[in-house]
Amino acid sequence: MTADQDVEYGAHLPLIELGTPRSLPELRAYARAAASCGYRYLCANDHLVFGRPWLDGPTALAALIEASEDLTLVTTASLPVLRGPVQLAKTLAAIDILSGGRLVAGVGPGSSPDDYAAAGLAFQERWRRFDEAAGVLRALLHGDPAGGVVLEPRPLQRPGPPLWIASWGSPAGLRRVARLGDGWLASAYNTTPGRFRDGLDRLGQELRRAGKAPGSFPSAVATTWLHITEDKGEAERTLSGVLAPMLHRPAEELRSAPLLVGPAEVCAERLAAFAAAGVRRIFVWPVTDEVRQLELFRERVTSLVPRRAR
Secondary structure, eight states, X not given: XXXXXXXXXXXXXOOBOSSSOOOHHHHHHHHHHHHHTTOOEEEEOOOSSOSSOBOOHHHHHHHTTTTTTTOEEEEEEEOHHHHOHHHHHHHHXXXXXXXXXXXXXXXXXXXXXXXXHHHTOOGXXXXXXXXXXXXXXXXXHTTOOBTTBOOSSOOSSSSOSOEEEEOXXXXXXXXXXXXXXXXXXXXXXXXXXXHHXXXXXXXXXXXXXXXXXXXXXXXXXXXXXXXXXXXXXXXXXXXXXXXXXXXXXXXXHHHTXXXXXXXXXXXXXXXXXXXXXXXXXXEEEESSSHHHHHHHIIIIIGGGSOOOOO
């Protein structure tokens, strides 16, 4: 869990209400627990509307700058098409400044038709709109004029916070990552270790075509749902009773996905498979009992993952 480990871990903020509403003291305690347990990243996902109440991600991340201590703050991923690249650039610049330059700006087109409907935009136009919005966002964060607009103050990082592009790993998506991004955000419940490895190889080819060095191009697997339990019934209730309806996915599909749900040894095997496939950053999202799950993951899972031979 420290700098000399093969894999670095991040913790998603538990922004979804699965019972009682979220509170600032609760989220502060979560951020501090992540820092004290040796996580390296604190992440915030982004939706405008969702099947359950969802606390606004960028706002929550900004509210936890102090509690996050020295963690890198990551948006996983913010939505420049829906929020608008100017408005999002202003928000991200403020987070970078106020955190002392600790921001990774993860962005994507979004995968929710409901989000697009809420914004009055056509979902089928998301890719074209995203390509344009990502270019404007980068220009604004780098202090370049975009449409006659120059945002000040600029982010603390120069030329700007790294821009990581979210993609489930399709050939077109990875071309977009290579062309527009400084890093790749994959999705744990939309991939497998094998598909991630294939995507990493394909991304390397695209990066070389774009004149970028694959070895210095970071990637991470995000939205890795986490619930460690030795009780098979509890694990099944988490998959079929919580995650399946929330994600609008069949429970059978989630059972076959490499989610970190179940006994510690099973979770460690799945984690080790991702590490063997080339994953060097994994961002976990505890489903319930969030602070304790962060601790269990640290105490009982990561220690079972073998290190690479040097």
